[in-house]
Amino acid sequence: MSVKPLEEYKKKRNFQQTSEPTGDEKIDGRKKNQFVIQKHDASSLHYDFRLQVGDVLASWAVPKGPSTDPTEKRLAMRTEDHPLSYGNFEGAIPEGEYGAGTVLIWDRGEFRNLREEKEGKDMEASLEDGKVEVWLEGEKLQGGYVLIRMGKDDGQERWLLKKMKDDKADARRNPTSTEPKSVQSGKTIEEIEKEL
Ligand code: MN
Numbered sequence: 767m768s769v770k771p772l773e774e775y776k777k778k779r780n781f782q783q784t785s786e787p788t789g790d791e792k793i794d795g796r797k798k799n800q801f802v803i804q805k806h807d808a809s810s811l812h813y814d815f816r817l818q819v820g821d822v823l824a825s826w827a828v829p830k831g832p833s834t835d836p837t838e839k840r841l842a843m844r845t846e847d848h849p850l851s852y853g854n855f856e857g858a859i860p861e862g863e864y865g866a867g868t869v870l871i872w873d874r875g876e877f878r879n880l881r882e883e884k885e886g887k888d889m890e891a892s893l894e895d896g897k898v899e900v901w902l903e904g905e906k907l908q909g910g911y912v913l914i915r916m917g918k919d920d921g922q923e924r925w926l927l928k929k930m931k932d933d934k935a936d937a938r939r940n941p942t943s944t945e946p947k948s949v950q951s952g953k954t955i956e957e958i959e960k961e962l
Contacts, residue, residue, distance in 0.1 A: 771822055774846035778864045785857060789849035793821055801902060802853040802874040803832065805946075807955050808867035813942070815842060815913075815927060817877060817900060819889040822847040828927055831872075831942040832907060836929045842913060844923035856950055858962045868959045871950040872942075875904035899930070905949045906941050909934025 772789040781788045802823070804814040813831035816823035826842035833840055856871045880899040881887040892898045896915030902908055910930030917924050929935050946954055953961075 772847060772849055775848055778846065780863060784859050784863045786855055786859060787849050787851040789851070791849065791851045793850055797850065799876050799878065800850070800853060800874070801877045801900070801904065803872045803904070803907070804855070805831070805870040805872040805942075805955055806865065806867060807870075807959070808859075808865050813872060814845070814869075816848060816853065817889065817898070818850060819847075819893065821850060823850060823852055824889070824893060826913065826925055826927065832911070832927060832929070834907070834909075834929055834935060834939045834941060835937040836931045836935045837937065838928070840927045842925040842927040843919075844915075844925060854950075856948060856958065858959075868955050868962070870948045870953070870955045870958055872946075873904040873906040873949055875902060875907075877902050880910060896925075906945050 775789055779786060798818070800818045802816050804816070806812055806814050810829065813828045814825055815828050815832065816825045825845045825848050827845050828840050828842045830840050853874060856869055858868055859865050878901040879889055879892070880901055881892050881897070887895065889898070898913040899910065901910050909932045912928050912930055913925050915923055915925050951958070
């Protein structure tokens, strides 16, 4: 998104105040195609959907969270790239800081780039095109998901996130309601909040 990787991420945060990763951590170069979905109870509750693209996590804020129902379209606002190490972050962002609130690792795993398999488009090219198709192998979410860029609002890209029709689609599952706990700690967002 920006010329210097993570420039916007670093600019928005005061690392004296927040325990979020600085983005200067050593990168594990063996890790490829990781994804993470973080439930973020900030000024308004949303889910941050993040896909590894090279050394960063391309990110979208999804107010209603991902669905397993292929007829549901979920608004996904593109946000600044995050460091790969952010995928392990769970805890609190202090009051007054950017994104203040509680973060829970709702799902994670690896993904396959379906456009690469079909047409040789890598993730960078897919982002540029405004169409990303991935196959998730998460603990909660599996199967194909598509992200389509719809336009821009005040400079922020507006995308839609949708489950593809495949054998992992399930209109009745509603995992954001029925499976609220962290895949890292097994805690709910209320439990994480109470401990801080
Ligand atoms: Mn967020």
